[in-house]
Amino acid sequence: GRGQLDLRKQVAPLLKSFQGEIDALSKRSKEAEAAFLNVYKRLIDVPDPVPALDLGQQLQLKVQRLHDIETENQKLRETLEEYNKEFAEVKNQEVTIKALKEKIRDYEQTLKNQAEVIALEKEQKLQNDFAEKERKLQETQMSTTSKLEEAEHKVHTLQTALEKTRTELFDLKTKYDEETTAK
Template sequence: MALLRKHSRALSPFRAPAVPAGGRWERSSPGVPSARSSPLNSNPRALYQHLIPVSICLKMAANAGSMFQYWKRFDLQQLQKELDATATQLANRQDESEQTRKKLIDLSREFKKNTPEDLRKQVAPLLKSFQGEIDALSKRSKEAENAFLNVYKKIIDVPDPVPVLELAQQLQLKLQRMHDIETENTKLRETLEDYNKEFAEVKNQEVTIKALKEKIREYEQSLKNQAENLAQEKQLQLHNDYAEKERKLQESQDSMSSRLEEAEHKAQSLQTALETTQAELFDLKTKYDEESTANWIVSHNAQQPPNPSITHAL
């Protein structure tokens, strides 16, 4: 937790496209001509030229669907919740570890105070080995926590791509539907050309031909209006959906930033307490070594025989 740092969540790079000033959106992609002026109206061969880009769009729709299903099964939001819960558990366990260290310090003091000197000498190597093992375990635990936090910080702020992929899949389906309408319209134009060839040979049916052309013109105008209305509605829906998603993303970012600041403060407090505990342990070990050395000197002097010359003089 000591490496946790405050950082801001980046907003999603996706933005809703702007609506033109006239309030009308027209497709200008090379592979999807506008219904207002399509080369298919006068040149049937142009249909084949536009089939290749449309087929690519259909493949993109299949890829978008596969990516959407994958990320939906992956459930990024659930993974982020689990990582967040694990981070909270790590912080709680560090608090428990701090309490345990304090208890061990108290027990060590009681042991030195209430244990005979010879027994303390025998247990000293064991205590030293035990302390070394605890330090090694603490170091390994800290390294594991740091590795987890590095992964946690990289994943916790990643935006969920499922809504965008779902929207892309819907747009691809709409594009496929518009392609089907364009194909049907092309067939109608081909039929009209056949009628025109037949009606050209019968001059007494000019009124009927004019009426049929007017109906087809009205039908084409109706299709164009439907396409434009559908595009405007979808554009407005996209704009509203993106605005709502950005708002939710900002709220989630603010909440996560607050929680990260709180976790960092707690981590700093734990680090300070750990350093204080280690300093106390070092002081206790130093005092213990000094007392052991002094006791050994006293014991060694007591075991040496008295000087005969001094005894005789007395």
């Protein structure tokens, strides 16, 4: 994260100058080698070969040293490549981490949305259940009311019938009494 970013800022210019050094060394060793070959060619043509050969040996050592430097350079180049690779990997990791964070965010959003949907569904179900219970209660009340009305109606009918019967009985008794009296 933050630390890696700072590190990269610090290291990037170092790597650049490192690369520069390597290139300069390479150039120098190649120039030196060319110079040596020129000198060596000239020395071979010198009449007295002994000092020339001594000098040649010294130059040979120098060339060897330059070759060592070249090998060293190669190692440095490889190290530099490794560094660059590592940095690329760090960069990739950061990209990966960013992508993962995005995924987590999306996932959290999805979960939140799902939770909201579930909550809404539950609320809807509760409301429906409540409405259903209310409807049943009203039905019960209505049926109770109509039963009560029916019962009242029956009572009324029975009372009316009773009244009628009483009246009829009274009429019969009256007639009977009248007939009895007439006899």
